[in-house]
Amino acid sequence: MKYFESTSVFHFSWDQVAQGFWRRYPNPHSNHVLSEDTVSREIRGSKLFTKRLLTKTNRVPKWGECFVNSRTVKIVEESVMDPNEKILITYTRNIGYVRVMSIVEKVIYKVSKENPNWTVAERSAWIDSQVFGFGRAIQAFGLERFRKNCQQMVGGFNHVLMTMFPLTATSLPHTTSDETTSQLTPAKKETLKDAAKKATDIAKSKAGPIYASCQPNQT
C-alpha cells in the first residue's frame, strides 16, 4: 500500500472552486476523460451529496496487459459540499480491476487560512494492488514451501542412506543398530561406533551441499 499526500492552493474563493468543480471536464488536460455522468444527487440537511461516474482511458504499460484487458476504467467520484462551513470533500476511486490496482483519492477543499479568497486542497491517495501483494506472498509461500520440502528431502535421503548403509547409521538412535552393537564385544563395539561416527560425519559432510542447496540463492 502506497500513501501519498499533497497540498495545493487555488487562488480562487471557495465558492468559485465549488462551482468550478462541476465543470472540471472537459479541459485541455483531460483528454483521457471520456465521459462524466451524475448518477445520484441529494440534499441531506444543508449539505449536497453527489455521486458521479467517470470513464477514463486506461493507459497500461505493455506488461500490465496481462492483468488488464480493458481500454477504459470506470471511476466513481463521491462528494459532499457544505456551503455553510465552506468545505468540499471528495472521494474518488476506480471500480473494476480493483484487485489489480486500487486508487482511492480524498481531497478536502477549504478556505485558505492565509487568504480568505483562496482555496486550499489537501489531497491524500492510497494506492494498492492485490497483484503486487499476492506476488510477494507467493514468493514468501514458495520459499517456505521450498525450505520445508528441502528439509523433508534431506531427511528422506538420510533415511535411504541409513537403510542402505546400516553400519554408518549405528550411531543414530535405531533399534536395529542397538541390537547389532549389543552382540559385539566392547572393543569391537567402540571401533564400530567410531567407524559409524566417522561414516556419519562423512555422510554429513557429503550432505553439506544438499543442505546448502535448500537455501535460496543470494542473488
Added chain:
Amino acid sequence: MDSIGENCNELKKQYDSCFLNWFSGRFLKGDTNDEVCAPFFKVYQQCVKVCTYCNNLKFVHFRDGDLS
C-alpha cells in the same frame, strides 16, 4: 462533457444547465430546495441507468458511511 451513453447527451446537457444555475444562484446562497431540477434529473437518470446496464455496470448507489 459527454455522457457514458451517446443518446443521453442532450438530456445531460439540460440537467447540467439547470443544476449549475440552481447551484450558484440558490444553493450557495442558502436555498436547499432542489426540486426545480428534479424532472430533468429523472429523465436523464433513466437514460444513464439503461446505459450503465448496457455497459455491464451495476448502478452505483451511495453506501452509508461512504463520506464519513
